[in-house]
Amino acid sequence: MKLALINLLPTTAKVPFIRVRFVALALSALVLLFSLFEFANVGINFGIDFRGGIQTEVETGSTTTTEELRDLTAALELGEPRVQEAGNTDPERRTFLVALPLQPGEGTVGEEANQTARQTMETALTSVEGLEIRGTTVIGGAVSRELVVTGFVAIGVALFLMLVYIWFRFQWQYSLGAVLALVHDVIATVGMFSVTQMTFDLATVAAILTIVGYSMNDTVVVYDRIRENLRKYKKMPLADVLNLSINDTLSRTILTSATTLVALVSLYLIGGASLQGFAFAMIWGVLIGTYSSIFVAAPLLLFTDVERESTQGGV
Structure with a gap:
């Protein structure tokens, strides 16, 4: 009797993700605006690392x-x-x-x-x-101010290096879509901390950097399948290629996110105060990162007019 989880997941799903792209992008825009509004008006509950x-x-x-x-x-x-x-x-x-x-x-x-x-x-x-x-x-105050600057510089450098990586691996259109998705994830995470007023400390910065890497990995998997399908289906409309590629990687996305969440929820429940903020940020980051890979990064390729004949770039 086969009990493997992979047998329970769809391998030939036909979910119309691209069809609802405008709804998804509008929802993302609302999330970003609300996050920025909360950050400007309520602020973040900085931990002792940042406020001294x-x-x-x-x-x-x-x-x-x-x-x-x-x-x-x-x-x-x-x-x-x-x-x-x-x-x-x-x-x-x-x-x-x-x-x-x-x-x-x-x-x-x-x-x-x-x-x-x-x-x-x-x-x-x-x-x-x-x-x-x-x-x-x-x-002390001097140390906390230095940590604030260092923390946000680290996030900015990570986003820039991800942009360069995707640019060399794929095309600039892919790079733009991936980085916008990452910025979406980071702003949404900061907004969530502003709403919940959970402590934002160095562990949270580490979690955001981990989220950037996790979300980028998820996006690269989808983009790699898109590039492959663009070569394979040269006459298929771009929207259909994107939708096919997302569905092709859907089972992998579900498995990766689910197994990661199991570990993170356990860490949140029994990890203690020092790891609670990190685990919370990671749980939110996995959810929002999975969402952005499907509903933000991929649909943005429709607006950047990705080139079919130049998809051989990268390694």
Whole structure:
């Protein structure tokens, strides 16, 4: 008896993806506009990596609440605290991230003020019965600003290198479509973090870079089949070739996305606070990346007038 999943997936699907391209592109445009609007008006909940500050991870009994820890740290008058409950796997224990802003002062004065604030916060937190401090991080303003610039430069460089790669492998029309799809994925991911207000930190930047690679890999598979079918079906209308190519790779797309999501959902549920943002970004990225490969990257070739007779370029 055959139980292989591949036997349950369509190998000769005829889903009319290209027929609904205008609906899909309109939906993508709305997502992008909404993401940019949210980013401009609400902003992102930057983690301590990007905004600097003092963050302590604590583990307490199940009866401790976010409000209790917030009131306790607010009473220290060291700035407005941020308290976030992290992922918990033990029903008897709860994990929280308690953060304070950087203390005023430059150079040595600022460093001493932050160390004093750290000690004061830790002393106050240990007064809670059953509370255990698991670690404290202090990141200065100069370091956080540098990390912001470095993080976004890394994303920009990744997008540029992907454009160059696709240009050499295929044609400029493919390169344009692939990079626009990647920009779509990155903006949609930033918008999702703006809506949910989940912590955006260095792990999230790493997730976005991984999403860029994952989405590009998915797009290249579709583009490679499009190039192959353009050579094979020289008289077939371009829209039909695109639709055929997407359907040809559909089973592979479903399998890859599904198996990746299984691992990521597990990571999100049991990975703890330090990996939760990364896993969330990756889950969203896999979904939006799969969508953009089918409904953004491929249909854009219709508008860039890809050349049939020059499809031999690349390796």
